[in-house]
Amino acid sequence: MLTVRAPATSANLGSGFDVFGVALGTPADVVRVERASRTTITVTGAGSQYIPEDPDKNTVGAVAEALDAPARIRIDKGVRPSSGLGSSAASAAAAAVALNELYDRGRSRAELVPVAAEGEALVSGEAHADNVAPSLLGGFTVVTDDGVTHVDASVPVVACLPDISVSTRDARGVVPDSASMDAVVDTVGNAATLTVGMTRNDPVLVGKGMEDEIVTPERTKLIDGYERVREAALEAGATGVTVSGAGPGILAVCHRRNQRAIASAMVDAFDAVGVESRAYQTAVGEGATLYRDDS
Ligand SMILES: Nc1ncnc2c1ncn2[C@@H]1O[C@H](COP(=O)(O)OP(=O)(O)O)[C@@H](O)[C@H]1O
Numbered sequence: 001m002l003t004v005r006a007p008a009t010s011a012n013l014g015s016g017f018d019v020f021g022v023a024l025g026t027p028a029d030v031v032r033v034e035r036a037s038r039t040t041i042t043v044t045g046a047g048s049q050y051i052p053e054d055p056d057k058n059t060v061g062a063v064a065e066a067l068d069a070p071a072r073i074r075i076d077k078g079v080r081p082s083s084g085l086g087s088s089a090a091s092a093a094a095a096a097v098a099l100n101e102l103y104d105r106g107r108s109r110a111e112l113v114p115v116a117a118e119g120e121a122l123v124s125g126e127a128h129a130d131n132v133a134p135s136l137l138g139g140f141t142v143v144t145d146d147g148v149t150h151v152d153a154s155v156p157v158v159a160c161l162p163d164i165s166v167s168t169r170d171a172r173g174v175v176p177d178s179a180s181m182d183a184v185v186d187t188v189g190n191a192a193t194l195t196v197g198m199t200r201n202d203p204v205l206v207g208k209g210m211e212d213e214i215v216t217p218e219r220t221k222l223i224d225g226y227e228r229v230r231e232a233a234l235e236a237g238a239t240g241v242t243v244s245g246a247g248p249g250i251l252a253v254c255h256r257r258n259q260r261a262i263a264s265a266m267v268d269a270f271d272a273v274g275v276e277s278r279a280y281q282t283a284v285g286e287g288a289t290l291y292r293d294d295s
């Protein structure tokens with residue numbers, strides 16, 4: 001049996017819609033695989049009641065199909081689905097690493113990115129790879145049609161997850177078809193600032209570079225209390241705040257010294273609008289980890 005832990009991720013980071021992503025230290029999915037003649041899936045853990053065990057509907061089923069690697073697959077969800085923390089991607093990334101090893105397919109982590117993205121196509125309608133790439137590779141990733149660029153960044157963050165669901169498929173429906181040239185120029189500047197910030201592990205540059213006036217404003221309308229939570233995080237010392245992935249998770253970047261205060265300010269602000277939430281005090285961290293278990 002093989003076990004893989006694959007981390008939650010935060011995609012877009014504001015200015016990098018469908019391009020940027022980071023791996024988070026916590027939470028994570030754990031996937032166990034054993035060879036079998038056909039693929040079967042069981043799911044336990046956070047939000048498992050909302051996740052199909054039918055291989056044709058689960059992201060790990062799409063990965064097993066893409067690698068021609070039938071297996072008995074057990075998923076222990078640490079990342080709640082429809083969270084904006086790359087839940088579907090964490091399972092897909094873990095399964096890709098595990099099945100690649102189990103069947104000795106010899107693919108590199110970068111080569112597994114399009115494989116794991118098959119799972120994303122199944123649930124969100126498009127094979128966007130900005131969650132699976134950081135879950136596989138760790139750190140900060142930049143996904144383009146030409147492949148993935150990766151930096152081993154480490155920046156403190158708070159990921160606050162309200163007790164509401166926003167499906168990525170629905171949130172893709174509010175993305176505008178076009179943008180003004182002024183907005184594009186601003187976004188390119190912010191994305192470049194963020195990228196430099198990641199190479200320097202600088203929370204100020206990263207936070208500043210997360211500003212986005214094209215996609216994010218449309219998505220914040222889907223999250224009850226977003227503006228209040230953002231203001232609270234900034235007042236508590238966050239260097240930048242944005243929607244995590246397609247939401248409803250909200251990501252705040254910060255210096256380590258302010259992390260605890262930001263986490264409690266965000267939870268209190270959600271509470272003030274009647275929404276329960278949970279804040280993960282974590283950091284940009286490692287990608288999927290493989291464990292062998294011969295017992
Ligand atoms: N292994 C899986 N883990 C999580 N969600 C899955 C999985 N397989 C299929 N899904 C479905 O994907 C959807 C959640 O994915 P998505 O909307 O992209 O949210 P998230 O941002 O949390 O990944 C849910 O409808 C869920 O049932």
Ligand SMILES: N[C@@H](CCOP(=O)(O)O)C(=O)O
Pocket residue numbers: 009011012017018019083084085086087128130131168171172244245246247
């Ligand atoms: N680029 C995608 C990212 C979706 O991330 P998720 O964590 O919400 O699945 C998008 O913004 O649609």
